[in-house]
Amino acid sequence: MKKKQVSLKDIAKEVGVSIATVSYVLSKGKDSRVSDAMSEKIREVAKRLNYQPNIIAQSLKSGTTNTIGLILADISNPFFANLARVIEDEAAKYNYTVIFGSSDEKATKSKQLIDFLSSRQVDGFIIAPSEGSEDQIHALQQQGIPVVLIDRFFPNISTDYVIIDNYESSYRVVAELIRSGHRRIGMLAYTDGLYHMQERIRGYQTVLSDNQLVEAPEWLGKISYTNGKKEIEAAIDSMLAGDKPIDSIFFATNTLAIHGLKYLGKLNKKVPDDIAVVSFDEGEAFDFYYCPLTHVRQPLEEMGKAAVQSLSNRIKNPKIPQQAICLSAEVVVRKSSSTTTSK
Amino acid sequence: MKKKQVSLKDIAKEVGVSIATVSYVLSKGKDSRVSDAMSEKIREVAKRLNYQPNIIAQSLKSGTTNTIGLILADISNPFFANLARVIEDEAAKYNYTVIFGSSDEKATKSKQLIDFLSSRQVDGFIIAPSEGSEDQIHALQQQGIPVVLIDRFFPNISTDYVIIDNYESSYRVVAELIRSGHRRIGMLAYTDGLYHMQERIRGYQTVLSDNQLVEAPEWLGKISYTNGKKEIEAAIDSMLAGDKPIDSIFFATNTLAIHGLKYLGKLNKKVPDDIAVVSFDEGEAFDFYYCPLTHVRQPLEEMGKAAVQSLSNRIKNPKIPQQAICLSAEVVVRKSSSTTTSK
DNA sequence: AAGATATGCTTAATCGTTTAAACAAAAAAA
DNA sequence: TTTTTTTGTTTAAACGATTAAGCATATCTT
Known part of the structure; x- marks a missing residue:
């Protein structure tokens, strides 16, 4: 009953062509050297079979998931919930998916979440760090994983952050x-x-x-x-x-x-x-x-936007200098x- | 600067053994036939290098992501936010990660979210369906993707659902x-x-x-x-x-x-x-x-729990009969x- | 001592996609 | 006509993990 998702292989078989050709047509469009007739045919079959690329496979290949990990103190707290919504919407504009987790202000839970999200290969983190999580943040930096702190930061380690005064x-x-x-x-x-x-x-x-x-x-x-x-x-x-x-x-x-x-x-x-x-x-x-x-x-809106912006900057170019943003509140x-x- | 995550390959190289051996030790534990001395050594190196399995790769291999897609009308609405929190916590007990999206009661947005989450290979969906999304739900069922509706359902299609009276x-x-x-x-x-x-x-x-x-x-x-x-x-x-x-x-x-x-x-x-x-x-x-x-x-708590429970049942065994749960409210x-x- | 069994590890295929490199055939240049 | 270039497609390796099957050694049987 469980039908497998259709893959490039299925299309290739149907059209009678190699997987590579199908991939070129579907991912490169006009830039490939595949003939127009063939492109047409492949696209038509792809549509007919309702092909959806397997993002898991793409991620494995590319090493990037277009996903950001968001760790907040508590998502049922309206302050964080609203912040989360802003971040989600903003991230969508950058084509990022957000995966949430609530740390409940506990360093142990925050550690778990970080490990969990890391193993899911998130491209970066936005974190409202809990007390005693300096080491975790520092470790992420050591691994070259982009992190932006939000709402709070640690004065003794140099990270990107977005806070208010x-x-x-x-x-x-x-x-x-x-x-x-x-x-x-x-x-x-x-x-x-x-x-x-x-x-x-x-x-x-x-x-x-x-x-x-x-x-x-x-x-x-x-x-x-x-x-x-x-x-x-x-x-x-x-x-x-x-x-x-x-x-x-x-x-x-x-x-x-x-x-x-x-x-x-x-x-x-x-x-x-x-x-x-x-x-x-x-x-x-x-x-x-x-x-x-x-x-x-x-200024929740600004904070969320700034955080996503910063994170995006750092993901694109890890070498940029520290981005420390302090907004003023009304x-x-x-x-x-x-x-x-x-x- | 960007250090790659350590993989089985890295451990294998360090220990001077094949990747398979490392995999057996790390994923099978005592059940493998690898010698105790070797197991010990591999585990020690894995720990030293801070190995974290790449879940993306595991997912590709296993065809399962331990992720569920949750589509709600609006996550900034406290009713849905609280429901989401219950579902998130409950899902965690089943070792599932939840990925959210708000449909804003629009069938078009709901379609986008379903496509997006499907391509991310979620193992199943919990959906508060918006008006006019019958076809989308039906299509998921056709593809053999488990779905549980929540808060609302469609009387004319047979799905699992959790509602109140x-x-x-x-x-x-x-x-x-x-x-x-x-x-x-x-x-x-x-x-x-x-x-x-x-x-x-x-x-x-x-x-x-x-x-x-x-x-x-x-x-x-x-x-x-x-x-x-x-x-x-x-x-x-x-x-x-x-x-x-x-x-x-x-x-x-x-x-x-x-x-x-x-x-x-x-x-x-x-x-x-x-x-x-x-x-x-x-x-x-x-x-x-x-x-x-x-x-x-x-009864948000019960609703959320029932939904996760139902979904989990269906994922484990797609052939079970329809689960229609109607709770009474106080x-x-x-x-x-x-x-x-x-x- | 010879065959059977157990032990410990490696080879290789696989998941679905991307992409450099190879290759054959056709077109253009010499 | 021969060589070069272009065009259209395929081969194969890679991402990281899993796992059936293979293959030596070593250890038991009788």
Whole structure:
């Protein structure tokens, strides 16, 4: 029942000619020296038999698969999902197929994915690297496999990357809270040592000290990626409980914001009257939140396009110098950071 | 600079033995007749050179890629995104890689994707078929390529599929509106002729007539997939404008619900007091909506698992009889369908 | 000791495609 | 007419892995 796909061989047999001739006609078109009559006939038979070239065989021969491996933290997170969609569409323009994988921020999983995709001979990688994956990235470079990092990068190894200015964005969005009169500003961030998170924290801390606001230790809540929800609630509790309870909070990612906002709801805190809020990222989820959020809007479209562009450049010419792209993000000011009216 | 991946040949040369011997050791393990000393040596060299088998070559030889093609309407739609994630994880358990594509509900795009994925020699397909793609599905079957349809199916061709009982779910969720005292119930659906949409409409119409409610023509708004937003607003306007303005509305998909709810917000209609609402699907987006929605909760997890399971069965044994799986969905009753208090 | 069996490895074909090189026949140049 | 060039097609090797079959040696049988 399982009919084999038709191959060049089948066409060759049908026409009564060698496989090579068929290949020349079908892959070279006018550039081959095959006679017009023969070309015509071959093309007709190919069409009749519904010939589709076997890309696996082409890949084996050419050593190139026109496929790129995309490793993200978590594809069910809207930030990454949207980024993935942009990358997929953009890659299609360059005639690349994308194969995805979610690392769940674990270096072990990221290693598995890299090995897996490498053995599938992807032509290059776009990776949002997880903590502790420097070696993996470095190893890829050693093997001469093109890699572009996205969203995060490692300052101590030289790679192509596309990021945003996390320090600057963080500074500006928190400055917005200060501008509107808030003085006791908490921040929820992840514990990991990834550079982009460090930069977001640095932005927060710098803008505080630039404004002579002395940060209380419990204001900065560090959450581990794995059991986030519990820790988020505990962190918010202690920010609100201290002798200097916060009047506003900065969420360093959209996931932190979603859980954080839900918890504030449970505590019956009204935004922005009881507590003002600013956040990184934006998602459909916030469209229905009762108070529009002041947030850092990352240029996903540009990031995705730049990453595919860079990767394509490097695949075409591995010797080009490092491409380090840092985009700036927009701070969108909405109601959630506005001045408390009742105080 | 571009170092070629190490192959069996490289190991063979290094050890001073034939390629076949290396292959036997690495792929057959203890079952080969290669001496322990030699096996040891080969394994050590393979490890030292960081050998990774070339899956492209294996695929060419075996004629199987351990890859499945997944074609969905739109991967940026949370319903499909979540379904995709379930399928990806489940497929991984069967040692399958998933390659995605979004058809955007267009038969032409779906055709392209099928051709593209076929030439990449996927072992099978999971497809949420778009309108007018019967021929494509049928052609795949003719070629003996395993296909499992998901979310929708075609009643006139015999395929494996996994769906939910759309008629039943629709009937039950609208019945909930009637139970809580609503009499003038609108519905927003898509125009397309796909079976699942027809069934949802049939459920709505049947429950109305079963309750002696005579439907006004403007109560059923049919929206085209492409320029949805405009049409949604127009349809809602006319539902509210007639001499029998609706007191409640049923959204046939989550996308319709999102746009519909936003528009109701613009019109300053409060849910459920001004208008009650029930919907198909659920998403993060609704978590922050002020009024929890009564909705049909599709068993995504089960659907995805069943689809992968079915496909795997058929790949293993193409001759098994048709697998038609119809799951039942849960109607989650929340506040949005509750009785109007002020009337 | 002679034949049978087991052991350990190699040869060669195969998957479907590409492409340099070879070759025969026809056309052009000498 | 002979040589050269062009035209149209075929041969064969290659990509990397798998695997049936082959072929020496070595080890058992009896």
